[in-house]
Amino acid sequence: MSDNLTLAAIRWRKRRRNDRILFxxxxxxxxxxxxxxLAAFLPGSVFGYERxxxxxxxxxxxxxxxxxxxxPKANFSQIPGVFPGAQVLLSVRGKDTCxxxxxxxxxxxxxxxxxxxxxxxxxxxxxxxxxxxxxxxxIDRVLERLP
Numbered sequence: 001m002s003d004n005l006t007l008a009a010i011r012w013r014k015r016r017r018n019d020r021i022l023f024x025x026x027x028x029x030x031x032x033x034x035x036x037x038l039a040a041f042l043p044g045s046v047f048g049y050e051r052x053x054x055x056x057x058x059x060x061x062x063x064x065x066x067x068x069x070x071x072p073k074a075n076f077s078q079i080p081g082v083f084p085g086a087q088v089l090l091s092v093r094g095k096d097t098c099x100x101x102x103x104x105x106x107x108x109x110x111x112x113x114x115x116x117x118x119x120x121x122x123x124x125x126x127x128x129x130x131x132x133x134x135x136x137x138x139i140d141r142v143l144e145r146l147p
Contacts, residue, residue: 006069009081010037022048041069062098066090066122089122
C-alpha cells in the first residue's frame with residue numbers, strides 16, 4: 001500500500017471488542033482474517049472510528065473519533081488502531097455520551113451522507129459536547145443543508 005494512506009484497524013471479538021468504521025469511504029479494505037481487517041484512507045478523508053471493549057463485568061471502554069486522514073509528514077495525533085495517526089476532529093468517550101452521539105449520527109445518516117460535512121462542523125460538535133451544551137441546533141443546521 002502507499003505510504004500516504006492512513007490505516008484503521010477493524011477488529012471484532014464477540015462480546016469483547018469491536019473496533020469499526022462508522023462512516024467514511026476507504027480507498028481500500030484489506031481482510032486479514034475473519035476477525036480483522038484494515039481500512040486505508042487517502043489524505044483529507046474524513047471517517048468515523050469506534051473502539052469498544054468489554055469484559056465479563058460489562059463495557060470497560062467506549063471511544064468514538066471523527067478523524068481526518070493526513071499525509072504522514074504532517075502533524076497528527078496517534079490514535080490506538082489508526083496508523084500512523086490522524087487529525088482528531090471529534091472525540092467522545094463513555095457509554096452514555098457515545099450512545100447519544102451515535103443517535104445524532106443516525107439522524108444525519110437518515111437525511112444524507114455523513115462524509116460530505118465540513119471538518120469544522122465536527123470540531124464544533126466536539127466543543128459543544130465537551131462544554132455539555134446541546135448539539136441539536138448544529139445537527140438541525142446540517143440536516144437543513146442536506147438535499
